[in-house]
Amino acid sequence: MAPTLPNRGDASSRQSRNPTLFDEGYRVKKRPLSRPQQPASSNLHLIYVSKRSPFMSVVKRVRKMLDKSLQGHAPSTRGMSLPQRVAALNKQDGTKGSGSHCQVTVLGTGAAIEKTLSVASWFMSQRDCEVEVRTKTVGTVDDFVPKEQADDGFEDESRVRMLSCLEVLVKLK
Numbered sequence: 457m458a459p460t461l462p463n464r465g466d467a468s469s470r471q472s473r474n475p476t477l478f479d480e481g482y483r484v485k486k487r488p489l490s491r492p493q494q495p496a497s498s499n500l501h502l503i504y505v506s507k508r509s510p511f512m513s514v515v516k517r518v519r520k521m522l523d524k525s526l527q528g529h530a531p532s533t534r535g536m537s538l539p540q541r542v543a544a545l546n547k548q549d550g551t552k553g554s555g556s557h558c559q560v561t562v563l564g565t566g567a568a569i570e571k572t573l574s575v576a577s578w579f580m581s582q583r584d585c586e587v588e589v590r591t592k593t594v595g596t597v598d599d600f601v602p603k604e605q606a607d608d609g610f611e612d613e614s615r616v617r618m619l620s621c622l623e624v625l626v627k628l629k
Contacts, residue, residue, distance in 0.1 A: 485599040505564040505572050518560045525558035559627035569622045576624040588625040593618050
């Protein structure tokens with residue numbers, strides 16, 4: 457007679473495989489998403505959207521970054537003579553109209569995907585903006601911490617949980 461395999465729906469078989477996942481003595485502690493640190497002189501503008509982020513605040517923040525990219529980075533004319541200042545004003549190269557506009561990236565995960573998508577649709581309705589929408593998956597870490605600090609032989613464990621992410625790229629035409 458063939459040996460019988462334990463039923464997958466049986467709670468005792470699940471508990472024997474990984475006791476921290478199903479034991480009532482543990483609670484799940486979710487870590488925040490890991491975010492790469494931005495350099496100070498980066499042209500990449502990144503905005504993270506949460507479920508509680510106000511819609512118009514995100515829109516204004518994106519618009520402000522886009523408008524700031526239009527201003528260009530012309531050097532100060534404070535120490536220049538009058539002819540040099542006039543030449544700097546007439547110079548079209550490297551200032552406004554150079555065509556090197558930046559793009560703003562808006563990221564939302566989980567419940568914030570809906571808000572990120574509404575920001576994307578708002579900028580699609582604007583005549584001066586181009587919008588690109590991408591989906592991706594990011595990993596986050598969950599820790600299993602015992603509710604009581606008892607030495608029962610189990611250590612704190614962690615697992616990687618995958619989250620859906622929506623990335624919206626907004627740039628000026």
